[in-house]
Amino acid sequence: MRKIKELVIEKLILICGLASIIFVALIFLFLLKEGLAVFNIVSPFKFIFGKSWYPISEPAQLGILPLILGSLLVTLGAAIISIPIGVGCAIYIAEIAPLKLKEALKAGIELLAAIPSVVLGFIGMVTLVPLIKNIFHLPTGLTALSGSIMLAFMAMPTIVSIAEDALYSVPKTYKEGALALGATHWQSIWRVMLPAASSGILAAVMLGIGRVIGETMAVMMITGNAAVLPNSILVPVRTLTATIAAEMGEAVVGSEHYFALFAVGIVLFVISFIINVTADLFLHKRQ
Amino acid sequence: MPKGITGMFRKWMIAFIVLIFVPLAYAGLAKNSIQVKGSDTMVNLAQAWAEKYMQKDALNFVAVTGGGSGTGLSSLISGTCNIAMSSRNIKAKEIVLAKQKGINPYEIKAALDGLAVVVNPANPVAKLTIEQLAGIFTAKITNWKELGGLDEKIVLLSREVNSGTHVYFKEHVLRKNNPNGQEEFAPGALMLSSSQAIADEVAANSAAIGYYGMGYISSKQKPVSIARDARSEYIMPKIENVISGKYPISRPLFLYTNGAPSGIVKDFLDFVLSKEGQEIVLATDFVPVIK
Numbered sequence: 001m002r003k004i005k006e007l008v009i010e011k012l013i014l015i016c017g018l019a020s021i022i023f024v025a026l027i028f029l030f031l032l033k034e035g036l037a038v039f040n041i042v043s044p045f046k047f048i049f050g051k052s053w054y055p056i057s058e059p060a061q062l063g064i065l066p067l068i069l070g071s072l073l074v075t076l077g078a079a080i081i082s083i084p085i086g087v088g089c090a091i092y093i094a095e096i097a098p099l100k101l102k103e104a105l106k107a108g109i110e111l112l113a114a115i116p117s118v119v120l121g122f123i124g125m126v127t128l129v130p131l132i133k134n135i136f137h138l139p140t141g142l143t144a145l146s147g148s149i150m151l152a153f154m155a156m157p158t159i160v161s162i163a164e165d166a167l168y169s170v171p172k173t174y175k176e177g178a179l180a181l182g183a184t185h186w187q188s189i190w191r192v193m194l195p196a197a198s199s200g201i202l203a204a205v206m207l208g209i210g211r212v213i214g215e216t217m218a219v220m221m222i223t224g225n226a227a228v229l230p231n232s233i234l235v236p237v238r239t240l241t242a243t244i245a246a247e248m249g250e251a252v253v254g255s256e257h258y259f260a261l262f263a264v265g266i267v268l269f270v271i272s273f274i275i276n277v278t279a280d281l282f283l284h285k286r287q
Numbered sequence: 288m289p290k291g292i293t294g295m296f297r298k299w300m301i302a303f304i305v306l307i308f309v310p311l312a313y314a315g316l317a318k319n320s321i322q323v324k325g326s327d328t329m330v331n332l333a334q335a336w337a338e339k340y341m342q343k344d345a346l347n348f349v350a351v352t353g354g355g356s357g358t359g360l361s362s363l364i365s366g367t368c369n370i371a372m373s374s375r376n377i378k379a380k381e382i383v384l385a386k387q388k389g390i391n392p393y394e395i396k397a398a399l400d401g402l403a404v405v406v407n408p409a410n411p412v413a414k415l416t417i418e419q420l421a422g423i424f425t426a427k428i429t430n431w432k433e434l435g436g437l438d439e440k441i442v443l444l445s446r447e448v449n450s451g452t453h454v455y456f457k458e459h460v461l462r463k464n465n466p467n468g469q470e471e472f473a474p475g476a477l478m479l480s481s482s483q484a485i486a487d488e489v490a491a492n493s494a495a496i497g498y499y500g501m502g503y504i505s506s507k508q509k510p511v512s513i514a515r516d517a518r519s520e521y522i523m524p525k526i527e528n529v530i531s532g533k534y535p536i537s538r539p540l541f542l543y544t545n546g547a548p549s550g551i552v553k554d555f556l557d558f559v560l561s562k563e564g565q566e567i568v569l570a571t572d573f574v575p576v577i578k
Contacts (some may be wrong), residue, residue, distance in 0.1 A: 236477050246449065
């Protein structure tokens, strides 16, 4: 009886384990099946490097360069803001903070991760957007920069918790060795701990960026969604994710617009796949 | 330990059974229900109709969801709703797709709506022609100075492309009813996902201009009076001006069903077009189709 139970549970768990892989494969196949159809209407080159996105006009103009650049710009901005703060926070928690403060900070970071993105978007819309408008004297505060700042908040928990983990798993003897050789606390962090944990920290950064590029709701609410080629971080941009979310409802199933949105999904999938694989490579290198 | 596992197992079984049977029970209840889906402009109106209608007959259930006219029509085509709300005519392409799936879209004009063009109350510009509006939204006119306002760059606010309001504004204002027109919204126009988002941004931004159904006007925005051309009279977006046909940008609001309505759907639509239904239209700041 016990043996049968063991066997059943083992197989059930095996199915659970395989399920995730099967789901990913099915999703990717479905994306390919629906998205590749758009290349009957527009060439891949024109699709990726086309400068105007008017999907419901006759004839439709399906160029997603402004969307790709919009996504990359917002992500780059968020990375520039969140990486120094996130890694700094991780160093403080792992190396410097006294135990009590450490616990409080960790709880705070977890709380930050628990805020739903639509709430962050809403807060950004009422507080950050008018602020940016006034500081830079812009015609509107719905800009890539607003999106970057809000998304930096979203990337930070990922970066902090994984980077802190990486620092924590550096053998204690490294630090002790450095201190014994007469290095100051900061020298041992900068010259010994950080290089030793570098692959883990890079993985943390990549995963944080992965979270940002796939984020939809907050960017849709505060980046203005204008499909222009951005020439600075202070202009409105339209991201890949926001485009899919905003337009999928309209797209008539089987129309060119529908296929184009799936193709946008493929582009997004490929980008986040590359980011995740890079992060994974860094993580494995560490081990 | 084995006892614990059996206990867990039992719990999961119960959860599983509940998961399967609850939706089934709902499906049984939902026999008398109508799914209404589509235009965000019409959501409040349809919700008001549904509430009144359900009060009269508690057995019938009307569920109303928004998402945009395109969303409504595509779910009518894919058979996931009974009635599609749309603030634009169904497109020829959509009819072809519907026919392929064995759906025959049937059109009912349920109300009229005036599209208001709004600016910030601090903006001195109070009247515009259609020509000027087209110029503004295609970015031929980029500064309020050119229209007699302050020296400020115009911030364009538009609805997303899934909005019937967006499509109507493009066809009837930007392209001035010319079916072969090539005018597009300026790429720099901000695409906001709801009429309320446009209302909020106009209230907060002195250089903004946006458009939406008359029902969304509040004291925080200033509606602009509109003239067909420079020689015509400038008309405010008001219910009486839409009824009389004087206001230049008003549009019909449609309900689409699969084939001529029958059964409970017909019952609901009869209510919509009844005197009582049309009074609700007026109460929600739209314009009735029957006088």
